[in-house]
Amino acid sequence: MIFRLFNLLFLELILILPLSDSLIAISDKQRAPINPPLPYTTDQFKENANLQSSDIFTEAKQDPEAFWEKQANCLNWFHPWDQVLEWNPPDAKWFNGGKLNACYNCLDRHMQTETRNKIAIYWEGERGEKKSLTYEDLYIEVNKFSNVLKSLGVQKGDRVAIYLPMIPEAVVAILSCARIGAIHTVVFGGFSADSLANRILDAEAKLLITADGGFRKGKVVTLKEAADTAIEQCPCIKNTIVIKHTDLPVDMQLEKDHWYHDLMKEAPATCPPEEMDAEDTLFILYTSGTTGKPKGIIHTTGGYMVGATMTTRWVFDIKPSDIYWCTADIGWITGHTYVIYGPLSNGMTQLLYEGVFDWPERNRPWQLIEKYGVTILYTAPTAIRTFMKWGEEWINGCNISSLRLLGSVGEPINPEAWMWYYTIIGKKKCPIVDTWWQTETGSIMIAPIPGITPLKPGSATFPLPGINALILNDLGEPSSSGSLVLTSPWPSMLRGIYNDRARYEKSYWKQLGNGYYFTGDGAMKDDEGYFWLTGRIDDIIKVSGHRLSTAEIESALVDFKGVAEAAVIGVSDQIKGQAIVAFVVLKEDFIFDGSLESTLKQHVVKQISAIARPERIIFIYELPKTRSGKIMRRLLRDIAEGRLLGDTMTLTDPSVLEEIKNKYNED
Ligand code: PRX
Numbered sequence: 001m002i003f004r005l006f007n008l009l010f011l012e013l014i015l016i017l018p019l020s021d022s023l024i025a026i027s028d029k030q031r032a033p034i035n036p037p038l039p040y041t042t043d044q045f046k047e048n049a050n051l052q053s054s055d056i057f058t059e060a061k062q063d064p065e066a067f068w069e070k071q072a073n074c075l076n077w078f079h080p081w082d083q084v085l086e087w088n089p090p091d092a093k094w095f096n097g098g099k100l101n102a103c104y105n106c107l108d109r110h111m112q113t114e115t116r117n118k119i120a121i122y123w124e125g126e127r128g129e130k131k132s133l134t135y136e137d138l139y140i141e142v143n144k145f146s147n148v149l150k151s152l153g154v155q156k157g158d159r160v161a162i163y164l165p166m167i168p169e170a171v172v173a174i175l176s177c178a179r180i181g182a183i184h185t186v187v188f189g190g191f192s193a194d195s196l197a198n199r200i201l202d203a204e205a206k207l208l209i210t211a212d213g214g215f216r217k218g219k220v221v222t223l224k225e226a227a228d229t230a231i232e233q234c235p236c237i238k239n240t241i242v243i244k245h246t247d248l249p250v251d252m253q254l255e256k257d258h259w260y261h262d263l264m265k266e267a268p269a270t271c272p273p274e275e276m277d278a279e280d281t282l283f284i285l286y287t288s289g290t291t292g293k294p295k296g297i298i299h300t301t302g303g304y305m306v307g308a309t310m311t312t313r314w315v316f317d318i319k320p321s322d323i324y325w326c327t328a329d330i331g332w333i334t335g336h337t338y339v340i341y342g343p344l345s346n347g348m349t350q351l352l353y354e355g356v357f358d359w360p361e362r363n364r365p366w367q368l369i370e371k372y373g374v375t376i377l378y379t380a381p382t383a384i385r386t387f388m389k390w391g392e393e394w395i396n397g398c399n400i401s402s403l404r405l406l407g408s409v410g411e412p413i414n415p416e417a418w419m420w421y422y423t424i425i426g427k428k429k430c431p432i433v434d435t436w437w438q439t440e441t442g443s444i445m446i447a448p449i450p451g452i453t454p455l456k457p458g459s460a461t462f463p464l465p466g467i468n469a470l471i472l473n474d475l476g477e478p479s480s481s482g483s484l485v486l487t488s489p490w491p492s493m494l495r496g497i498y499n500d501r502a503r504y505e506k507s508y509w510k511q512l513g514n515g516y517y518f519t520g521d522g523a524m525k526d527d528e529g530y531f532w533l534t535g536r537i538d539d540i541i542k543v544s545g546h547r548l549s550t551a552e553i554e555s556a557l558v559d560f561k562g563v564a565e566a567a568v569i570g571v572s573d574q575i576k577g578q579a580i581v582a583f584v585v586l587k588e589d590f591i592f593d594g595s596l597e598s599t600l601k602q603h604v605v606k607q608i609s610a611i612a613r614p615e616r617i618i619f620i621y622e623l624p625k626t627r628s629g630k631i632m633r634r635l636l637r638d639i640a641e642g643r644l645l646g647d648t649m650t651l652t653d654p655s656v657l658e659e660i661k662n663k664y665n666e667d
Contacts, residue, residue, distance in 0.1 A: 040428075100305070111135070111136065113347070143269060159183045180271065186335075284299075298496045377425070388420050404430055459526075470485050553614065635657060
């Protein structure tokens with residue numbers, strides 16, 4: 001019954017609700033419901049769960065501020081707050097007057113407990129190199145590196161850019177910034193020199209931390225080289241610290257470049273943590289918006305740390321004996337909240353893996369789980385669908401029975417992938433927590449609490465305690481399908497976009513008014529109140545869980561000399577969720593050459609990153625445009641996904657669609 005309803009609602013969403021020109025429709029095939037028997041959470045799991053009573057939801061509803069105040073006691077504060085919340089939409093201040101340090105909460109406070117000698121990080125490199133660091137080891141390293149940063153003139157409030165592979169030093173770098181009150185801005189190591197430069201310039205970072213290189217699929221990624229190209233354009237960078245990781249020969253400039261290991265030799269052993277205001281910025285993290293320019297999302301110290309710490313406890317049902325593995329890169333928000341701050345503030349042991357899943361063989365993830373006895377696995381639907389495609393034989397040879405909880409993040413998980421994850425990986429004994437959230441929300445917003453919430457394959461279930469969400473229709477009225485909004489402030493919410501107040505207001509708060517936060521996601525609610533996330537309803541696309549803006553890719557394309565115009569869309573893809581398709585109009589005098597498609601793809605990679613490489617580029621004579629010149633991407637999506645074309649009346653020349661359709665189907 002529920003699934004039938006879900007199907008109906010879903011059809012309604014596709015057919016009736018043109019929420020925006022760019023509504024992303026996930027094909028029925030991808031979302032076809034499966035009807036397995038309930039329950040998915042075993043009695044044994046429930047009996048041992050940390051949270052078993054739904055009273056926590058009632059408590060949060062009755063008095064939200066008292067509830068969050070109680071949760072804030074999960075942290076060590078140097079000075080208590082004067083006020084829990086000051087809310088002048090869209091500006092929130094949480095725990096105002098409170099003083100704390102995020103690094104202190106991740107490390108120092110464990111020095112007084114037995115966590116001191118517990119492993120914080122098991123690290124494994126792609127080639128099988130291993131390191132393990134206890135909380136004390138990490139504490140020692142971070143104290144020293146904090147002094148290194150200070151010795152290079154980094155002060156509280158300065159921005160530090162971090163461009164590193166998944167190595168323990170990345171954790172050290174992040175925590176050291178937090179320790180001295182410097183604002184870190186981590187840039188995913190897969191981003192190009194240009195993308196790195198843009199982020200450094202926007203944040204006006206003073207120092208860059210990078211490595212000679214990283215390993216990926218058996219090859220060396222030349223990070224320092226990209227960093228050098230980037231900082232040629234960035235006069236704000238006064239120093240670069242380079243971690244020796246690959247032994248790749250690199251150019252070291254005498255004045256500006258410093259080896260991490262040289263600086264660490266000289267560094268004093270202790271560095272007191274800076275007392276930060278709850279509302280002091282902890283980090284800026286760039287993410288794609290609907291325009292070409294990435295947004296520097298600002299997160300502050302107190303509220304963010306409360307959100308990160310508590311959601312890690314609630315959603316992952318953590319136990320002291322857990323070995324936790326979140327496969328996200330530290331360059332993304334999931335890496336910030338659920339690799340760094342959430343797990344470390346809770347004193348967890350985690351696995352950090354540098355490489356890709358299929359190196360040297362496709363059984364690598366399962367070997368790692370067996371080797372380290374991983375109990376909690378948190379990964380993305382794209383990875384799950386890829387594992388499905390590779391087949392069970394890669395898993396069967398490994399003992400993965402240590403797993404007790406599975407998580408999913410980054411994009412909607414289709415019920416088939418959910419069931420496969422549950423059955424083949426979880427052996428029907430691990431609940432799955434499908435966690436919906438965003439860079440902007442800082443921590444998980446909608447997800448099951450595994451000991452309490454009955455699961456439905458493909459649904460992120462309900463908002464967490466203290467989080468209030470609604471679905472609104474086109475008229476802004478509460479509805480069972482439409483646009484997802486968060487209706488009340490929460491501690492880990494973004495506090496703004498760096499240097500762009502107007503964009504902050506426009507992107508999130510002015511769309512619907514009422515102090516409602518506009519998520520940009522479509523959602524449905526079934527008759528039991530479960531939330532089903534259906535994908536972005538704006539010009540953001542999710543490719544393998546990576547967030548990209550169509551405008552950003554379009555501007556990379558038109559930057560190429562022969563390109564007059566470009567329109568980029570995301571089309572449904574069985575593995576990646578969405579794949580990038582670009583429609584390109586060339587300048588009339590441009591001489592076409594057979595290798596143009598691959599040259600253009602490479603151009604996008606150089607401008608943004610390999611994650612933004614278009615799957616297909618279709619060369620056409622004209623884009624479908626309205627009389628006012630607006631490109632109708634919705635029609636391009638209809639063509640790409642073989643749907644009946646929507647309203648074409650407003651087009652200047654509807655006949656262009658025929659040409660586009662032919663070209664699209666030609667290849
Ligand atoms: O569209 C939603 C999707 O990812 C977007 C946020 O992307 P980003 O800021 O990169 O953060 C990703 C990691 C939190 C959301 O607007 N998304 C994330 N998790 C889910 C999801 N869509 C459906 N289900 C999820 N569990």
